[in-house]
Amino acid sequence: MRPGERPEIANLPLFREMQEAQRERIFSGSFLQVFPPQLTLFELGQHPDFLHVLVDGLVELYAHSAGRDTTMRIVEPVTSFILAAVVTDQPYLMSARTLAPSRILLVPAALIRELVKDDPALMQATMRELAHAYRDMVRALTDMKLRQSAERLGNLILQHERRQGRTGKLQLKAEKRLLASLLGMTPENLSRAFGVLCGHGITVSAAQITITDRAALEAFSRPDPVPDDQC
Structure with a gap:
């Protein structure tokens, strides 16, 4: 070194x-x-x-x-x-x-x-x-056991938005096919999950995600009762 x-x-x-x-x-x-x-x-x-x-x-x-x-x-x-x-x-x-x-x-x-x-x-x-x-x-x-696919995606968005400064915006750092694999989905299921979440408080533009209604996203995704930033 x-x-x-x-x-x-x-x-x-x-x-x-x-x-x-x-x-x-x-x-x-x-x-x-x-x-x-x-x-x-x-x-x-x-x-x-x-x-x-x-x-x-x-x-x-x-x-x-x-x-x-x-x-x-x-x-x-x-x-x-x-x-x-x-x-x-x-x-x-x-x-x-x-x-x-x-x-x-x-x-x-x-x-x-x-x-x-x-x-x-x-x-x-x-x-x-x-x-x-x-x-x-x-x-x-x-x-994986308690959430449906769109809920898993919503929860991941909330987690990573907190880690990136809680600005209401999230930049995906990995390709969507890898994100699908991480969440236990096919790429087609991931696309459908993004479509569902667009009706629950987000907008998507390429790798940029914007949270437009945090309350709606949290109500749908049911985030963890113990947030990871408190660990």
């Missing part, structure tokens, strides 16, 4: 509170690389050699079986993936590929496991990231 990159990496949530000497070991053993779009980073079933930390860009986590793929998560910066496989030293349950030019920090998995034992701050940060990932999984599973 180049000296000029170290302050940025030191400020990442996973490493921010670490002891200086231990953080220096992260710097010495890690690589910050830029990857082009549509590059496979690892495959389901592979053993994790590195912890991946997305600094800039966009990454899709997906699973595949019998010739079919499904999007499990769209990773936005700044966060690690897939920390659980690294901590448990077990094979990946998902594959990963870049969706846009992406800067990714590669930290040797064995080094993470070693330092977690020695640095309480890194251990606490690791526990927080694992806990957030678990809560995200519970939300996604609850969403």
